[in-house]
Amino acid sequence: MVKAISSLGKSFLAAQEMQKEHDFIIEALDLLQTEEIKEELTEEERSLAMTVFLDEKKAKVFCSTKDITPQLSFLWREIRRLDYI
Numbered sequence: 001m002v003k004a005i006s007s008l009g010k011s012f013l014a015a016q017e018m019q020k021e022h023d024f025i026i027e028a029l030d031l032l033q034t035e036e037i038k039e040e041l042t043e044e045e046r047s048l049a050m051t052v053f054l055d056e057k058k059a060k061v062f063c064s065t066k067d068i069t070p071q072l073s074f075l076w077r078e079i080r081r082l083d084y085i
Helices: 002-032 035-040 043-052 056-064 068-084
Strands: none
Touching: 002 043, 002 056, 035 068, 043 056, 043 068, 056 068
């Protein structure tokens, strides 16, 4: 019984860690859907931005920037980098 509870606790902690990893990605994708950003990016740029956000660090940088101008600058720079790959 103790082993089962311990195993369940470990599984729960592992699930929480996985959720933390995805929080910035989900938040970045949500921000990408705001009207302000939709007005500034083409549909193709928004699709490429989703690719950028697969990197959690990049999603975190995007989310930590609260003003639209630096967010857009960041996205355009990262999208240009994708085009060169």
